[in-house]
Amino acid sequence: xxxxxxxxxxxxxxxxxxxLSCQVSRSIFTTNTLGWFRQAPGKQREFLAxxxxxxxxxxxDSVKGRFTISRDNAKNTVYLQMSSLKPEDTAVYYxxxxxxxxxxxxxxxxxxxx
Numbered sequence: 001x002x003x004x005x006x007x008x009x010x011x012x013x014x015x016x017x018x019x020l021s022c023q024v025s026r027s028i029f030t031t032n033t034l035g036w037f038r039q040a041p042g043k044q045r046e047f048l049a050x051x052x053x054x055x056x057x058x059x060x061d062s063v064k065g066r067f068t069i070s071r072d073n074a075k076n077t078v079y080l081q082m083s084s085l086k087p088e089d090t091a092v093y094y095x096x097x098x099x100x101x102x103x104x105x106x107x108x109x110x111x112x113x114x
Contacts, residue, residue, distance in 0.1 A: 003028055004105030012085055015047050020080040020108055022095030029076040035098040036069060036080045038091035039107075041072040046091075051078065075109045085112045 008020040016104045024034060035050030049069040057069060068081040078095055092107035 001025065002105070003101070003103060006093060006095055006108040009093060009108030009110045010111065014075075014087055014112055014114050016085050016112070017081070017083040018085065018110060020082065020093055020095075020110070022078045022080075022105070024076050024078060024095065026076050028097060029071075029073075029078075032097035033105075034071065034078045034095060035100075036067075036078075036093060036095050037100070038089075038093045038110075040088075041092040045094070047098075048093075049080065065109075082110070083086050083110060087112045087114045 003025040005023040008018060010018060010028050025114055031089055033050050033052045036048045037045050039045040048063050049067060051057050051069045053074060060096055066084045071078045090110060092109050094104055094107045096104060
């Protein structure tokens with residue numbers, strides 16, 4: 001069973017915006033805090049943001065003020081709105097529970113050109 005399906009990545013110029021989506025299996029969506037992570041080439045996976053079931057948010061300093069996490073409970077989907085993108089935001093982006101489960105989706109590639 002696939003639990004996390006990320007989409008919405010692409011190539012964007014510095015300063016641009018993208019919105020990522022993650023379809024989550026219902027059992028996980030309704031019982032967990034959900035978050036976004038990313039992994040750049042040669043680097044460890046980095047936590048970015050999470051959103052608890054009742055709307056409490058948390059952001060890593062690297063994305064605070066630029067990224068916004070949200071969720072649509074009717075669609076079992078969590079989103080990451082990214083703006084003011086920088087080349088250093090280039091990475092594969094993943095969603096997962098927080099703390100993360102042992103399995104991950106395929107991720108979605110975000111490439112920011114300078």
